[in-house]
Amino acid sequence: MRGNQTWITEVTLLGFQVDVTVECFLFGLFSLFYSFTLLGNGVILGIICLDHRLHTPMYFFLSHLAIVDMSYASNNVPKMLANLVTKRRTISFIPCMMQTFLYLAFAHIECLILVVMSYDRFVAICHPLHYTVIMSWRLCTALAAASWIFSFLLALVHLVLILRLPFCGPHEVNHFFCEILSVLKLACADTTLNQVVIFAACVFILVGPLCLVLVSYTRILITILKIQSGDGRKKAFSTCSSHLCVVGLFFGSAIVMYMAPKSQHPEEQQKILSLFYSLFNPMLNPLIYSLRNAEVKGALRRALWKERPA
Secondary structure (H helix, E strand, C coil): CHHHCCCCCEEEECCCCCCHHHHHHHHHHHHHHHHHHHHHHHHHHHHHHHCHHHCCHHHHHHHHHHHHHHHHHHHHHHHHHHHHCCCCCEEEHHHHHHHHHHHHHHHHHHHHHHHHHHHHHHHHHHCHHHHHHHCCHHHHHHHHHHHHHHHHHHHHHHHHHHHCCCECCCCEECCCCCCHHHHHCCECCCCHHHHHHHHHHHHHHHHHHHHHHHHHHHHHHHHHHHCCCHHHHHHHHHHHHHHHHHHHHHHHHHHHHHHCCHHHCCHHHHHHHHHHHHHHHHHHHHHHHHHHCHHHHHHHHHHHHCCCCC
C-alpha cells in the first residue's frame, strides 16, 4: 500500500465555492475588512507608542494584541483574497504547513494575551494601591515574552505531529486556508494522536484561560459594585466591558469551532466560524477598544488635533 501512494507537493484550497459574482462581492468586502484590520490595529499601536500617557501595562498588552491581530489576519486573508480572483487556487505543501503553524501560534498568543490583560485589570481594580508594585515592567515583559514563546512551542508540537503523517491525498482542502482540521483530512494514516493533542491543547489554551478570565471578572464585578464614586464605577465598567466583548467574541467562536461535536457544524459553517476569529475579530478589536475606552479616544484626539507650529 505504501509503495502505491502518491505524495502530495501542493494542495488546492476550495474556498467558499460560490459563483463568480458572489466571489467578486466577497473579494471587495473582505479586502475592505482586511484594510480596516490593518488600519485600526496600526492606529492603536501607533498612538500607544507615541502617547506617553498610554505607556502603562494595560496598553503594553494591548499593543501586543494589535500586533497579533495584524499578523493573524495577514497569515490567512491575503491568500484567501488571491483565491477569490484567480482560477488557480493551489498552495505548495511547505507554505501550507507554515500557514498552519503561524495560524496556531498567533491564535495561542491571543488567548494568553487576553488572559494576561484580564489579570492586569483584576490587579488594577481589586488591588489599586499595589498595582504599580505587582504589575512591574519586569513582570509585564516576562508575561508577554512567555506568551509568545509558549505559543510558538505549542504550535511547533502540532506541526511536528502533522509532519510525521504520510500525506497522499486527496489534494483538496475544503477551506480558505490551511486550517489544521482540514489539513489532517489529507493524511492517509491514523490521526487519532493529532486529534487528542488538539483537544488537550484546546482545554489548556481555551477552556483554562477562559475560566481564569471569568474568575477575574467575577472578582472585578464584585469590587466595582462596591465603588462609591459614580465616575470611578463608570470608568471601570467601560474598560472591563470592552475587554469582555473581545474575550467573548474570540473564545466563543474558537470553542464552538474546536470543541463542539463536528457533526453539528458542516464544513461551510466552520468556514464562517473561522472567518470570525481570522478576520472579524482582528477588525473589531480596535473598534471596541477605541469606542469603549476614553483614554484611547483621548490619545487619538490629541494625536489628530495637537497644536501645529504657527
